[in-house]
Amino acid sequence: GAVVSQHPSWVICKSGTSVKIECRSLDFQATTMFWYRQFPKQSLMLMATSNEGSKATYEQGVEKDKFLINHASLTLSTLTVTSAHPEDSSFYICSARRDGAASSGANVLTFGAGSRLTVL
Amino acid sequence: AQSVAQPEDQVNVAEGNPLTVKCTYSVSGNPYLFWYVQYPNRGLQFLLKYITGDNLVKGSYGFEAEFNKSQTSFHLKKPSALVSDSALYFCAVRGASGNTPLVFGKGTRLSVIA
Numbered sequence: 236g237a238v239v240s241q242h243p244s245w246v247i248c249k250s251g252t253s254v255k256i257e258c259r260s261l262d263f264q265a266t267t268m269f270w271y272r273q274f275p276k277q278s279l280m281l282m283a284t285s286n287e288g289s290k291a292t293y294e295q296g297v298e299k300d301k302f303l304i305n306h307a308s309l310t311l312s313t314l315t316v317t318s319a320h321p322e323d324s325s326f327y328i329c330s331a332r333r334d335g336a337a338s339s340g341a342n343v344l345t346f347g348a349g350s351r352l353t354v355l
Numbered sequence: 356a357q358s359v360a361q362p363e364d365q366v367n368v369a370e371g372n373p374l375t376v377k378c379t380y381s382v383s384g385n386p387y388l389f390w391y392v393q394y395p396n397r398g399l400q401f402l403l404k405y406i407t408g409d410n411l412v413k414g415s416y417g418f419e420a421e422f423n424k425s426q427t428s429f430h431l432k433k434p435s436a437l438v439s440d441s442a443l444y445f446c447a448v449r450g451a452s453g454n455t456p457l458v459f460g461k462g463t464r465l466s467v468i469a
Binding site: 239241269276277279284326345348 | 397398401457459
């Protein structure tokens with residue numbers, strides 16, 4: 236089955252530092268990956284759509300200079316939280332959509348296990 | 356704009372009883388509908404989806420959901436709940452046309468009591 240690996244699963248950092256989170260599709264190619272943010276007891280908020288070889292598409296209200304997304308290959312997308320602050324503490328989840336389906340919109344998204352970021 | 360409503364924050368059910376987790380949606384055109392489950396500090400796991408065809412969709416772990424176009428609903432059901440079903444359940448929708456993102460409901464926490 237499709238597997239998405241997300242690393243690290245936990246990270247604690249000091250305020251002002253930058254943190255990179257990796258999202259890898261292990262057994263399929265994904266031109267499109269998605270980054271979500273989840274606050275405690277709340278739903279997933281789509282932050283951005285990551286497209287291999289092109290710029291990410293950010294949702295309204297998400298600072299692209301704050302949350303840098305790079306999709307350098309068909310199996311890897313990274314999210315870098317720059318100059319992190321305590322309010323950036325959250326659970327970040329990536330997902331990937333398998334390439335190749337005739338109707339890719341019907342494809343199931345495969346989610347990573349999430350990365351919990353704590354900024355002190 | 357597409358949206359999903361899960362009217363219940365919490366659903367409690369006794370083990371062995373049937374369970375229902377409600378979901379209604381709003382989308383332009385035909386919908387693609389999904390249910391995901393999330394266990395503590397974990398990502399989401401796919402349960403089932405409706406794309407086209409039979410309105411009753413069967414998924415993982417004995418779950419099923421019924422697509423009702425007139426009521427724009429896609430309620431998740433299971434005939435007999437297990438304690439291990441206790442988790443956070445998310446309904447999600449996207450439009451069948453265009454490149455719209457998947458939009459999630461706020462989630463419903465299911466507690467199955469032994």
